[in-house]
Amino acid sequence: MAKLGKNKGPKYNQIIDAAAEVIAEHGFHQAQVSKIAKRAKVADGTIYLYFKNKEDILISLFREKMSLYVAKVEEAINAQQGVEDKLFALVDMHFRNLSENQHWAIVTQLELRQSDKQLRAKISEILKSFLKLLDNIIEEGKKEGIFAPDLDTRLARQMIFGTLDETVTTWVMKDQKYDLVALARPIHQLLLHGLKKN
Amino acid sequence: MAKLGKNKGPKYNQIIDAAAEVIAEHGFHQAQVSKIAKRAKVADGTIYLYFKNKEDILISLFREKMSLYVAKVEEAINAQQGVEDKLFALVDMHFRNLSENQHWAIVTQLELRQSDKQLRAKISEILKSFLKLLDNIIEEGKKEGIFAPDLDTRLARQMIFGTLDETVTTWVMKDQKYDLVALARPIHQLLLHGLKKN
Amino acid sequence: MAKLGKNKGPKYNQIIDAAAEVIAEHGFHQAQVSKIAKRAKVADGTIYLYFKNKEDILISLFREKMSLYVAKVEEAINAQQGVEDKLFALVDMHFRNLSENQHWAIVTQLELRQSDKQLRAKISEILKSFLKLLDNIIEEGKKEGIFAPDLDTRLARQMIFGTLDETVTTWVMKDQKYDLVALARPIHQLLLHGLKKN
Amino acid sequence: MAKLGKNKGPKYNQIIDAAAEVIAEHGFHQAQVSKIAKRAKVADGTIYLYFKNKEDILISLFREKMSLYVAKVEEAINAQQGVEDKLFALVDMHFRNLSENQHWAIVTQLELRQSDKQLRAKISEILKSFLKLLDNIIEEGKKEGIFAPDLDTRLARQMIFGTLDETVTTWVMKDQKYDLVALARPIHQLLLHGLKKN
DNA sequence: AATGAATGAGACTTCATTCAT
DNA sequence: AATGAATGAAGTCTCATTCAT
Secondary structure: OOOOOOOOOHHHHHHHHHHHHHHHHHOHHHOOHHHHHHHOOOOHHHHHHHOOOHHHHHHHHHHHHHHHHHHHHHHHHHOOOOHHHHHHHHHHHHHHHHHHOHHHHHHHHHHHHHOOHHHHHHHHHHHHHHHHHHHHHHHHHHHOOOEOOOOOHHHHHHHHHHHHHHHHHHHHHOOOOOOOHHHHHHHHHHHHHOOEOO | OOOOOOOOOHHHHHHHHHHHHHHHHHOHHHOOHHHHHHHHOOOHHHHHHHOOOHHHHHHHHHHHHHHHHHHHHHHHHHOOOOHHHHHHHHHHHHHHHHHHOHHHHHHHHHHHHHOOHHHHHHHHHHHHHHHHHHHHHHHHHHHOOOEOOOOOHHHHHHHHHHHHHHHHHHHHHOOOOOOOHHHHHHHHHHHHHOOEOO | OOOOOOOOOHHHHHHHHHHHHHHHHHOHHHOOHHHHHHHOOOOHHHHHHHOOOHHHHHHHHHHHHHHHHHHHHHHHHHOOOOHHHHHHHHHHHHHHHHHHOHHHHHHHHHHHHHOOHHHHHHHHHHHHHHHHHHHHHHHHHHHOOOEOOOOOHHHHHHHHHHHHHHHHHHHHHOOOOOOOHHHHHHHHHHHHHOOEOO | OOOOOOOOOHHHHHHHHHHHHHHHHHOHHHOOHHHHHHHOOOOHHHHHHHOOOHHHHHHHHHHHHHHHHHHHHHHHHHOOOOHHHHHHHHHHHHHHHHHHOHHHHHHHHHHHHHOOHHHHHHHHHHHHHHHHHHHHHHHHHHHOOOEOOOOOHHHHHHHHHHHHHHHHHHHHHOOOOOOOHHHHHHHHHHHHHOOEOO
């Protein structure tokens, strides 16, 4: 038996995409391997030529999507000059991306969180590339004197990411009924200036 | 068969507490009813005299702990006069409570999130009583002129809760190795003033 | 602990009657001891002061009702002179009795048959007192020269009882929608003369 | 997971046959899926590739056996010319079949009746193909002038089926100790001519 | 490389019966 | 005599993974 590993044949992407669709449609706990296989138009056994196990599908799914996403956000950030605009670009792109991929929003905000501790640790690992973008902006802000030099980068990052994440999750839980992108501006303000009247 | 319902005998609390312990130790998906029963020193069947089903145990667990918690936070808030101090009391009490109940921190930040959509909706419902405390502080801040009158309460709440939640989750994922309570002060500052220097 | 056995206090009949009602309403497999106890307005444990176990309730139920029933049929038979009229009296009374106690009809024709081999053997035993009435009529018919002297009593009894039983069961399965008593006359004819014309 | 449905591979029949054996040996309520699987020499899960659930096994079992049986009886009937001989062929074949398949006799006369209302309704439905054979003979007898033209087909069918069924059940309850086939002739006479001395 | 039939471990819940009060 | 809370055994079905073809 040959092990393909990451010799990504066309089937590799078929399976990844099928997994994303099945999870978004049926939910994490209803995304059986056989359902993913059927959607990908391959046999159940074929999946195991490309992935070690079910968890590996999910990790790979998250990794592939996230790397595309991070590249996109990075580009948007780099197109901006000032730290404030960079932060806005990130917030805006984050909301815009999830608004345009509502299935994916459900997967990331609700479904993938139903995984167990081990799987979530691996998801966290992948998420770091996104958090790194945040850290870069914060560090740059400190260098440029826009943020306080003793601003705790980790705490700032947690505030930014926590705020974005909670905002998106609330939006998903409310069935994505309102315009998420419209919140980019006020959220950006809030993050920059906090609660206090300036 | 007797139906005790919510006639909370001593067994009721034994079972709730056992569930919290078992989930914290073994994880959500490894918290079998029989394991909870054993820990509570009752027979498996006894559980069903007090709870409709397994989900009911978890909901009740969350409701009981959360109502105690909300009462405690509320008291701490009421002991303060100004809005800024009230917000600090909330942040501090939140971190303090989870620091002192590390099992419970694991349960809320990691394990309970592995439940399915239906269960999570019920958890959200219970969580509302805590979010209401946030809303009250925000509204009071607007009335007192400390916060801008057009501050969006929902967004502000999402920033505060998102920041706290992300901070606690990060702490739990890092195996609770550092002092969470010490973060109350800088997080409070960050929430009030945002990222920008002064 | 005292054993009451057949010291039939008032509770004994309460329980028997409750069992009949519960089985008729909810079906055999849904007739839990606790449901019977509740209907009889006694505690679960009380049942075991009057009956050895659940099976004993059912046996006793069948025995009590059947002995009343057999006495009634016997009286009707004795009121008739000729064998043909006696047979008619039996058929008529059988159908009439079940028509007037539709709950009981469901219990005997459907629910009690869902019991296991052992219980059914005991039910058969009780049923013998009814079958004896049939045997008596057949023997009397043979003596009086109305039936052939070499008529096999057992087979004749099986034909009569089988026909009556199947007729009642069909009626119950058809939701007792038609008049069962009206069938007494033609069934009686069929049993006497068989299928052949004249 | 593959869905085989009614793609009756060899396993399908293995399971059906195993079910019949296990039910006859251990009784309906002791015929656990795992016991059937073991007897069929397949894994528990394999059963669910061929049957929707446990009830489906039993329904299928009854349907398969009954359709074979009805075909056999039909053939025997068609080999006869007159209505009287056809009726005899049916009675004789019925008794002969059950005599030769004592396991099956236990299943049909005792075990399958312990099923609940829903399952019994489905069994009744399948039984109709056998009752149709009876109806055909009765109708033919009326057309040929051997039976009275106003003979109620339903009642006649109930007499015939009720008599056969009661006879077989009695034989099974008496542990199949006597010769059932020998009763075909006198039962046939009884059905044709009734109780009265001709 | 691909298939898909087969595997088998694992868990929630019910309910007849008991026994301390 | 009566209560009713407590017990604990027992069974159906799902689904990730394997392996012969």
